Amino acid sequence: MRVSTKKFGKIINDFSRTRRRVFPWRPPELRIKKDETAAEPYRVLVSEAMLQQTQVSRVCEKYEAFIKQFPNVRALANAPLSLVLRAWQGLGYNRRALHLQGAAREILRTHKGEIPRGREALETLPGIGPATACAIRAFAFNEPEIFIETNIRSVFIHFFFGPRPTGLGPVPLANVRDVELLPLIEKTLDRRNPREWYYALMDYGTMLKKQHKNPSRRSTSHVLQKQFKGSLRQARGAVVRAVLEHPHSLLELKKSLRLESDKVEQAVLGLTEEGFLKKANRKYVVGGE
DNA sequence: GGTGCAGAGTACC
């Protein structure tokens, strides 16, 4: 499909009027004035960390318990890593939990516990790159940022880069670059209420992917993932889970986890190097308290 | 039963 930017705006806004999704990290109000902080920045920070490469449905299940256990920056910063990782189990990519707590500690130390509003200050925090910094600025502070996220990417490819080839025929070329999308995102952005506009785009994107094949396949940024089964990733996740239960020696981990022995050892060494694990009394425990 | 895919960031080359 190819549409005018004006018509595009109407389609997205009309959709949002009836299909806007409500989440615990989103403010319920539909109309919020600029500069008004209706979404608590800490809640946005936690949600964005969880939502990096993890489906919304799964984040929903874990989010409220996490917030209840760590209701603010100070609580998260001062918590033992083991508790943070336990609360994180099921979300995947434990490294993000490590980063999120690192960010909380840095925010407490450098910004008096207040989530910084500046883009540069945000990007300095561990686990927060360009996209998440912009998302936090848009969602927590309603700042008119220009950024790309997987649903946004799908929506713009769908509307502005022709129809997706249907059914049989050659595999569609992955030739849409993000730099081609950015001017369109900038042009169509609702600067009066960026937060709701981006909510609407993302809500539309998820709807789109239920009806069509993922338009983001045509992005040069789209990558197919390696198989999880038998991967080091799988071993790392299993090791963290086991050590959270109780201390294990390397041999115990190798025996109890039904995974390739070399992978388990590699996982333990890597996780120790990264600060997940430490050795105490010849056994591995979760480190970084 | 196998595959694609989540509101990406970091490390390393």
Add this chain to the structure above:
DNA sequence: GGTACTATGCACC
């Protein structure tokens, strides 16, 4: 500037 790496479960083919 590209590339590989990082969990987990579920919807969909």
